[in-house]
Amino acid sequence: MKKLVSLLLVIPLFYCWGDSIHAEENNSIQEEMIYTIFVDRFNNGDQQLGNQVNVDDPEAYHGGDIKGITDKLDYIKQLGFTTISISSIMENAGEGYHGYWIENFFEVEEQFGTMEDLQKLVEEAHKRDLHVILEFVPNYVAPTHPFAKDADKTIPTSVKDSVWLDKAVTLNLENTEVKNMLFKAADFWLEEANIDGYNLHAIDQTPLPFLQEFVDHLRSVKPNIDLTGSVLHENDLTDEYDNVGIPLIENAGMQKAISDVLTNAGTPVEELYHTWESNGKRGGLVYVDDKFTKRFTQKIVESGQNPLTTWKIALVYLYTAPGVPQIYQGSEIPMDGASLEEVQRLVQFNNSDQDLQDYFNKIAAIRKQFPVLSYGDFELAGSSGAMSVFKRSDEDTTMFIAINNDTGTKAVSVTDVPDGMQLTGLLGDNIVRKNEQGKYKIGIDRESVEIFVVEKDNGFNWLFIGMIVGVFVLFILAVVLLSRKQRKNEAIQP
Structure with a gap:
């Protein structure tokens, strides 16, 4: 009885949630729910793009491509997301599966597909009211980029703490030729692929004057552009970065707090509120893991908790607290992993948990239905x-x-x-x-x-309860009548 009443209450609610408000012109990026995709490690849609693929080598291409994303758009939509944020797809030097060793800012990396593939992805995404954001890397290029050997166009790399950054060259963003090239590149992808915006990589390593000029230029080209910003080192992110016009910046401080609190049963949830307060009441992009951190599911398992239960708690916080939820690919499976090799595995779609995926959809529907969860105090x-x-x-x-x-x-x-x-x-x-x-x-x-x-509070809905009772009474009467009819037929048979 209880389950039936619950079901009948939910059906009309979800019927009104089914119509997406995402397509409205005035819809703010604050209402989005973002699914982040690491292209090479997402889904292999074109088996012919395998020149550099070696799944046994964690630092080589594993075969994910643009077509693989297009093939999964219905899947992503069903999870309730409104935006997909895609890792860098510009032409890279050999083994640049991560997208950060850019050789050409005006070409699609051949291991990922073609410009036509990207255009098809964006077209199909827009049919489903999904926005498409591309990662744009203004700071770094491959040693084989034409600017890399020019001392006027590069500066010493100040941060060297990752596999990809150790082999990258840092651009001099005060150089006029470098700036003009990056501005033209940004215009190129907006015009050629009709993307909705950019995730600007490592804004904390980007000089503020350039970043401000770059953002102003993007908004002059596309006033309603979606802009997010990733952060390489949280300590390098000063308050000035909040005022350059990027509405959503990764909130690494909240990421650590959410992950630590919710993967340790018995830890007061109140700590999240105090972290938010001490963090300047920032929203931004709220998340529990990404392609460079230990997976949230791994931390859950290590703490001896139930992944499904803990993920449901985390989703409720991410989707109802200040900020925009950003979910890393495979979280809905849910995938685990501690090392970089494990964290960056291809998504294991065949191991998915339908209960968790349904919960993603349900909590997304609630966030869509109630704008107060995006804007309220x-x-x-x-x-x-x-x-x-x-x-x-x-x-x-x-x-x-x-x-x-x-x-x-x-x-x-x-x-x-x-x-x-x-x-x-x-x-x-x-x-x-x-x-x-x-x-x-x-x-x-x-x-x-x-x-x-x-x-x-209207008290008990006796009309509704009466209808439920009536349904059961009719059902019981039907069963009784059918039973009597069956016994009667059996009695008159010779």
């Missing part, structure tokens, strides 16, 4: 042990997000709810009404979550 409504309740509110809507990271059932009472209202759960069939003390007591099981929307 964010505050801590209360905590008990490792459980916290967060509040998102604007002039029209108030929601409470309950996250219990504790090892036992916990409850938190909230009071700032107008009279005559109730809290209606969207993930389960939970309803919380005011008690005799005038409080709303939110209690949930250990390692679980619930999202409540504040709405008018």
